[in-house]
Structures are given as structure tokens and as C-alpha cells.
Amino acid sequence: MRKLDPVKHEEKRQQILQAAARCFVRDGFRGASTSDICAEAKISPGHLYHYFPSKEAIVSAITVFGLAMATEIFSAIAQGPDVVTALLAELERGIFGGDRSKGTFMLDLLAESARNPGIGEILRERHCEIRALLAKLLQEGQERGQVDVDLDPDLAASILISFIDGAKAMTIRDPGLDAANTTEMLKIAISRFLRPPSNKASAKKRQHRGV
Amino acid sequence: MRKLDPVKHEEKRQQILQAAARCFVRDGFRGASTSDICAEAKISPGHLYHYFPSKEAIVSAITVFGLAMATEIFSAIAQGPDVVTALLAELERGIFGGDRSKGTFMLDLLAESARNPGIGEILRERHCEIRALLAKLLQEGQERGQVDVDLDPDLAASILISFIDGAKAMTIRDPGLDAANTTEMLKIAISRFLRPPSNKASAKKRQHRGV
Amino acid sequence: MRKLDPVKHEEKRQQILQAAARCFVRDGFRGASTSDICAEAKISPGHLYHYFPSKEAIVSAITVFGLAMATEIFSAIAQGPDVVTALLAELERGIFGGDRSKGTFMLDLLAESARNPGIGEILRERHCEIRALLAKLLQEGQERGQVDVDLDPDLAASILISFIDGAKAMTIRDPGLDAANTTEMLKIAISRFLRPPSNKASAKKRQHRGV
Amino acid sequence: MRKLDPVKHEEKRQQILQAAARCFVRDGFRGASTSDICAEAKISPGHLYHYFPSKEAIVSAITVFGLAMATEIFSAIAQGPDVVTALLAELERGIFGGDRSKGTFMLDLLAESARNPGIGEILRERHCEIRALLAKLLQEGQERGQVDVDLDPDLAASILISFIDGAKAMTIRDPGLDAANTTEMLKIAISRFLRPPSNKASAKKRQHRGV
């Protein structure tokens, strides 16, 4: 009669993780209790510990999951023809569109990562993946002449990711911001940042003059 | 009959606030308990409530204080000759220099602001001040021909602030980043963003083409 | 899958309620702490909140329970042949008999009701029930000629209940009172209050003279 | 310069006591804190202990004071021509008139007396005084033929006081009660209780028949 189906087990685990994600997005890692998660997942408190050894483990799993999704999104972006266009689509979709509390969740995750070594390590590992993806994209852009070859792809990727993180903060600091205008301005910033200088020589000169 | 030193009271209040700030920087708003704060401030648990009516009030006061400091820094920046230089100095000093946990604190504050209406309001009010300061700086830059006149100063200011927020996240995502290289790259990003297009006509064209 | 015994849950709830009742009787609503209740019920402090959402809820439940018992007692009284006899039996049993601290509990409940709106509402609702019961009893007495028909049953019932409340205060004011003598005297007071005037005409006259 | 005027000291003590009384009437003995009392009396917490060694002492003093007032009132009553009239005047004034929270205060005091030996003793002592006053009044009534001589004055006095206590409970149980109607009904109850039987012989018979 008993089913020790590992597939079902994993399925349930995922359901709980989804429920936990909703709680964390809503109330933050500290603000959401295991009780909240159990209620959201419609399971008993004891049962939660059948799938996860601790709340920390849930937080870790969510972190892994959340960043895996980010990686996926960036993978999808990588299909697009143009880095700038792709990044902006992501910015518009993920930050000004729909549920802004996901942005808050990311900030929460970052803050948690800075204090919780376990989470921190996960973040850093996954960040490297994402950065590598973006760096590769930039490199391809450089090869196609769309991106300034003077920019170190890894470092530029880090900066671009920081722009995305910052944009999440922006919606909190100033919720009244117009999405279209802001995206347009971000587009200018990013495209100017990446675009090769019109005059190749000027790039060198600019660095020397320190503008 | 004599009213005993309200100065001393304020002094102690500030001491407690400093202690609370250290706790919040270390453990976050949720992670730090009133007990922790009392221990750090070397006072008894009951005495804390002689100076603050609730933990929330302490969080508010810290938020006000922290953002007032940010405003001050930006006021100081405004003295410098050049927006870009000033912003970069701040980025280098505040983010890569010294105590990076202050960056984490800011992310915590942002996340808290998104969920705690009281804190949110404080943040938004102060953000407006800071943004206005920066916008004025940009406007002056535009008048001096240092900044692209096509950029809306308010919106550009918001974006620049988001870059600073993002940079704080960057140090968490990638603690190994070299400060000098990263600052240099940020300098490129910011200066390219703000710099007037070499050819004035091209600016107009850009808008028409919608690039 | 199986829904585990809601009967057991209710049983434990009742046990805790009994323990709380003992604490409240002993120390009053304010004087008894949740710790006291937990100790009396032999459960851990956290577990109390598995059964009741707050101390206030326990107070409410106890109030409901205590007044339900009072209603029952009055229902039982209503079986007796005679209002006066029944009331006196209750007075003797409940006030001078056994545990006088239950009287104190009732005074506590009354004082709490005056200040705590939630408890107040419960008291008033239940009081109406009890008063109605007693009023019906009086009406039947009037029909049988045992009770003065000039007395408004509702008002007279209120007065009789106030005599019972007052009797509880009496045992505190003067613990040395002899139960038999006092009951006898109360019997006189109540029976004279309710008994139809020997001369029917005099009743009318009394009202005209306003004595 | 320093005034160790014992008169002023006593004056201040009384002021504090008045303030404490207002707090206790409003919030009860347990519900009112020493802080509340200090705020109401406009003194500092430390200063309170210059006049009273503890909160308990304040409660005691208030108890003494409150019951002294009650004694005074009954002394005043004793001037009137008729016990029943006097009692009713007091009932109407003190219970249905003005501030009903004073009734709640009395119930609080009774409950406290049952649990706090110190307060209990004060109550019982003062109660004896009041009862004696009332008993004397009743005795005089008996001598004048206004009161049934078969009633033991002390016991009847106790019962009458219990009616007053009960009336205080009545206003809590049923705040909508009409003062005039209720007073009228109480008048009937009290006057019938005390009034000498129209036929002296019938009194004896009544007791034997057990009506």
C-alpha cells in the first residue's frame, strides 16, 4: 500500500517550495514563519520536516531555485539578437511589470546572503554562472561590433547585473516612477555604456583625459 | 524644580541609536533583537523604552539618521567641480572602501521599506531630497555643458542612485571584485551615460529613431 | 489522511479551561498570568496558544463557561415549586457553602466586564438569559398567586439577581456571618419583597400614595 | 529655605491620593500602574515613593479613604428622618447618578479585599463601622415603630449594605436599566423588608409556615 515513490516526494517538495517562495516574497525570509509556509502549503508543521531538515534548508532551496530561474531568464535572453534589447526587456518585465515584490525578494536575498554564509555561497556560485552567461553575450556583441571591445566582458557583466539590482531598489525608493520613461532612460544608460565609441581613437584618449 | 539636562537625555539617545545601528548593520532589522541592542548599548532591557517607545521607533530613527547621512554626503558631493567625479568618489569610498556591511544595511533598509509602510514613507521622503540634490547637480552640469541636456535631470538622478544601490549589491554578489577596476568601469558607464553626445545633431536623431 | 480526534482536542481545551478557572478564582483575571495557567494545566507556555489565541480568549471562554453554569443553576431552580425557596437554596449553596472564592470570582468578572468591552458583552447577553428565566419564574408565581402581581417581572428579576451579587460581597465584607441566620434574614427580605400584599386594595393605594 | 512643613506634605499626599483614586476608578487596582498615577498626579516616579512606600500602600490608603467617604455618607444619611428614604437617596445618587465607574471601583475593591489580606482587614474594619451606623439607624426606626422589631439590626444592616453592593453590579449587568423604575422597585423591596408587619401576630406565623 505504501508508496515510496521518489517522484511523488520530489513533486511535493516542489509544491512546498513554491508555497515557501510565495511566503518569502510576501514577508521576507525572517518575516515568514514555518507556520506560514505550512499554512500556505497546506501541510502540517511536522510534515514540513519530512521534506526539509530546517527552515534554513528551505531558504537555501528557495535561493537555489530563485537563482536558477534567473539563470534561465538570462539563458533565454541570450537567444535574442542584441544584448541591450535583451537586458531592457528583462528590466521592463521583471522590475516594472507585474509583481514588484519579487524585486524586494531579491534585495532580501542579497541582504541575507551577506549575513548567512550558506546562502552567500549559493548566491556567489550562481552569480558566477549568470555573469558568465552575460559576459559571453557581451563578447559575442564585441565580435559583432555591437559592444565596445575595450570593455572587459566579465566586469561589464557584473556592472550590468548591478544595474538590474539597482533598478529593483528604484521601484521601492520611488514607486511612482513611470515605467516607460524609466526604461527608456535605462536604455540610454546601458546602450551608451556598451556601444563602441564612434571614433575608435577617442576611446583611448578618453581614458587618458579621465572624463 | 530644575529641569534636568535634556542634553544628556539626547546624548544617551544618540548613544543607544549608535549601538542599535551597529546591531542592525551586523544582523539586520529583523535579526537584531532589542536585547542585542541593550547589550550593545550596555543598558537594561527596560531602560531602552525610556528612550524609545518601541523597536519600530528605533528602526525609524535609524532610518532617518542613515538617510540624513546619505543626504549630507550628497550635499558634500555637490561641492565638487564635477558630478561624475563626485559620484565616483562616493561609490569608491562608500562601497568598496572600509565597511561593506553598510551596503548590506542599505539593502536591508530597502527591503524593510517595501514591507513596512512607516519605514517606506521615511525612505521615500528622504529619497526625494537626495534625488533633488543630485538633479540640481545634473542641471548645473547641463548648463556648463558637462551633462547631456537631453537627459531629464530627475529621472537621470533616480537612475544614478539606482547605480549606487546596485553597486552595493555587487559587493555581495562578488566580494572578490577589484575595487579599482570596478570603479574605473563604473566611471566609464556613468560618464558615457551623462556626457553630451559628441555630435549635437545625433542626439536629436537618436530620439527620432527611437534607439 | 485521518483527521485526528477533535474530541481529544476539545477535552484538553476543557482541561486547560478548568486550570485557568482555578487560577482566576484564586488570583483574579489580572492577577493570574498565562504562566500560572500553564503551570496549573501542566503544559508549556507555547502550547497554551495551540488551544487559545490569547489570554483574553481564555478569559472570554471562562466567562462564557461560568455564566453558562449560572444559567444552568437557574434552570434547575426553575424546577422547584416556589421561587423564594429556590432562590434561597441557591443563595445558601453558592454563597455560604463550600468555596466562597467563587463569589470573589463573580465580583472580579463584574469589574472586568465594566472595563473590558468583550467580556462586558458576554456578561450582558448571558444576564438577559438568566433574567428572563427568573422573570418567567416570577410570572408563574404571579399566576399562582405566590408573587405580587404589581411587580414587573423583568425588573424584579434584575433586583433579585442583584441581591445574589450583593450576597457575594457580604461574605467578603463580613466573613464571620452565620450562614443560617443570614439566609433566614435574606429569606425574609425576599419573601416580603415578592409576597402579594395581604390586602389587595392596599396595593393600589400604595401606588397612589407613592410610598 | 527648605520647608519641612508637615502640612504641605500631607496636602501633597492627598493630591496624589486623589490622582490615584481617579486612576483606580478608571482602570482598576491592577490595571492602573504607578506610572499612570504619577502622570495623573504630575509628579515623577521617584517622588511617588517619597509619599508612599509602595503601590500596595497607595491601594491601602485609597481603600481607607474610599470607605471613610462611605462612612461619611452614611453618617449624613443618619440625619434624615427615615431609614428607607435615606437608603434610597444614597442608592439613586451613588449608583444610577453620575459616574457609574465608582460602582465598578467598589466591586474591584471587594475582589481585591478577598485576595489581599491587608486590604481585606481594612475593609472589614470599616465595614463594621458602617454596619454599626446603619444598625443604630434601624434600631431607632424600631423604637419609632418604623422598622420591624423582629429584625436583628446588625444582620439587617449587613443585608441592606449587600443590596447596595448588588445594585452596583446591576448597573454593569444591565446598563440600560431605567434609574427611576429601578429605584422605585428597590424602594418597594427595602420598605417591605423593613416595615413592621401590619398584624404583629402574623410575623411569627409566617416564620413557622416557611413562606
Place this chain on the structure above:
DNA sequence: CATGAATGAGCTTTCATTCAT
């Protein structure tokens, strides 16, 4: 006389976790 700073025990409540069934 008077202030208000300071204490520390205790309050109600929450929470992550464990255990018996």
C-alpha cells in the same frame, strides 16, 4: 523636595523544532 535615569523580573506571545501516534 524632586527629578528622571536605571534596573531586572515578569508579562503575553511567537517560533523553529521534535515526538508520539
Place this chain on the structure above:
DNA sequence: CATGAATGAAAGCTCATTCAT
């Protein structure tokens, strides 16, 4: 697999009281 009873530490906060000035 699943429940929910049970725990105990810790949270934020209040309070009567003491002490230095």
C-alpha cells in the same frame, strides 16, 4: 506519509521599585 500535540527558548514590552543628583 502525515498529523497535530508538545516543547522551551526567545521575542518585544511593562512595571514596581531604587538610586544618583
